[in-house]
Amino acid sequence: MANDDSEFEPGDDSIGLVETQQVTLFETPNELCLESGVKFGPINVAYETYGTLSPEKDNAIFVCHALTGDAHVAGWHAEEKRKPGWWNDFVGPGKGLDTNKYFVICANVLSGCKGTTGPSSIDPNTGKQYGLLFPFITVGDIVKVHSALVKHLGIDKLLAVIGGSLGGMQVLDWAARFPNQMAAVVCLAAAAKLSAQGIAFNVVGRRAIFTDPKFNRGEYYDDTEGPRVGLALARMVAHITYLSDVSIEDKFGRRLQHSSHLKYDLDQETEFQIGSYLHYQGKRFVERFDANSYICLTHAMDYFDLAEECGTIGQALQNSDANFLLASYTSDWLFTTTQSLEIVSELVKAKRNVSFVELASSKGHDAFLLEIEPLEQLVRPLLERTRQEVTERRDPSEKAARGDHNG
Template sequence: MADGALDEGFGRAPISPASLPATGAWRVGDPVGHRRFLTLATERPFVLEGGGKLRGITVAYETWGQLDADASNAVLVCHALTGDSHAAGPSGHGHPTPGWWDDLIGAGRALDTDRLFVVCANVLGGCQGTTGPSSMDPATGRPYGSRFPVVSIRDMVRTQAALADHLGVDRWLAVVGGSMGGMQVLEWGVMYPDRVRSLVPIATCAAATAQQIAFSSVQRSTIALDPRWRGGDYYDAAPGDGPHQGLAIARELAQITYRSDLVFDDRFGRNVLDPMDDTFTLWQRFDVEGYLDYHGAKLVRRFDANSYLVICKAMDLHDIGRGRGGVDAALRRVVAPTLTVSIDSDSLYFPYQQEQIRDALAANGTPVEHAMVTSDHGHDAFLLETDQVGDALVAFLEDVEKRHG
């Protein structure tokens, strides 16, 4: 089917469905790139917070720089929903896209790898090397698919703690991350207060709000309603026969929440992609629709529909106060100096949510600073405004090393 042709059930798709894989997951046998792998102990199950169990978990990770002899210079970077361990470096063999924070990680950059040892791991439930729904279930020899259990942010952090043990890092100089990455940062501060010297949660929340869960619910439903999802067992489907429609629409919905109205209007306005002369049809597209279609197809080529479901659910479940007497009680466990970062145009994780974290920490006597990123880009500014994010990071980490070393 030619580009621009209509895909059954997805009337405005500007892509050839036959070109889209059933899953964009990294699979064993694919080029490894810069990934390294840790397999957790197989002699006992890894019991998940929600009651499930996994055996033989693999954690895919990347590192930059060298660990000091006393392991005091290690920084953990935590990725967001569709990120992975490739936080820095070019695209190429094994990595379909450049590092998602490439402007911040490297020699002479904010996370200066001439003096810092930077680590980023693909989260549990992901699809780029860490155990997730597309991984082989050792009990069956087939992909987990529908049998993969629900995981939480706390489960993800526990695998990162095991990785820290493996790397010889008793205490991180800093744990840094935005959006879902910021959720992991907060859990590090609550779960392992003695293993972090500082925390930098960016554009995140202490607990997912009803609106955030609502956005996620609609995205998950688009995948589940795709007939090619097959209840989660689609890994033997031919190219073009996987749940690409549902995953692409989920990404398009998310993309709307990641950017601001100002950016959409400034970039696209009411410009049209398909001619709209004297005859109107349902699927003539405005420019903004073509932009969304592009991002939907792009994600399908590098991500997995089941992982999207699992990780979105983990974000919905995020609540640092669960089982701990509430958010304020949980934040009383945080003792590490913390830099909270907001984006003034963020309409997904509103600035008041980071300010609530700041205020609760300050009330507890925890050293806390707050930075506001000024940007028209909305939530995605934590990925795009790297100069502002980097400046705040550098100043904060310099203070941590001087005053709290």
């Protein structure tokens, strides 16, 4: 969309250049009380915002990112030139989360490695990176930081929180923990708890990192290399779970990478295209992600269990008056439709407002990042309806006025 003469200039449907902002929260003596019981602070939070907060502060939407995402949801960073944010197709002027109408916020998660305090941050007590001395973080702890950021931005009630995968877990936890802080909840390709199979894949990924000799029990920050091999392996196995068998078959099948015939060579680890692709994914991942953060965040996923504290999912969410929208994807085998339906069923029984759609897609778990149009068609009317309700609740005459027009 940008032309050659001005490569930083974004197209009409882009937010354009954006910058990550920073704020420090939970400073002494107001440390965050983590779910493990540990008090932790200060916490630096990296976040981005797009669009303009309305005078009534009723148009803010918080995006919760997934396992390896970050605060850079949309637009471009100057230093990365044309590299757009991870949900750039969904967030921007006229898009699903329309920045002409809404004020969109996203923050890097606690224990991440993209600006928010995490294992690679300097521990002020030692002057060294935390490494594995970083405290054990849960989805609830992540949400508490997000919630505090929203308050810091002067917003009492978000119009919506939205997220997929680990982001969807945050959305659910947020609705349970701070039910009055949002008017709508959009939970995509997620679950009230990770399946045992999902935990199993995480166990293998962490094992690959732990057993990399360069991991050195998390103290690798002075090393030029670090546990690149183990982290790449963890990413390779996880990446398989993000794709569907059909999408792998369609994209790669049994096609070979550099030849029309088999090589009969035991060393040929990238002979099939799928092998080459996975190696590339692993290699690219270690350039942008920290192994200790990966360990912390996959542990948070494993631990997440929405029903645990309250007994049932319905009881956990019963205090929320938000409009819930859940979506799953037919070919997602990491977070299945059955898991979404479990939440929907509990919400219905708890007499909450809930809609659910199973979207047809061959793209597996990654579908929530890739299938933008059907998502727009679901989210746009929910946001419009919710904002209307919020406006009417604030000023009942609005409703009467609308009633007059309609009558």
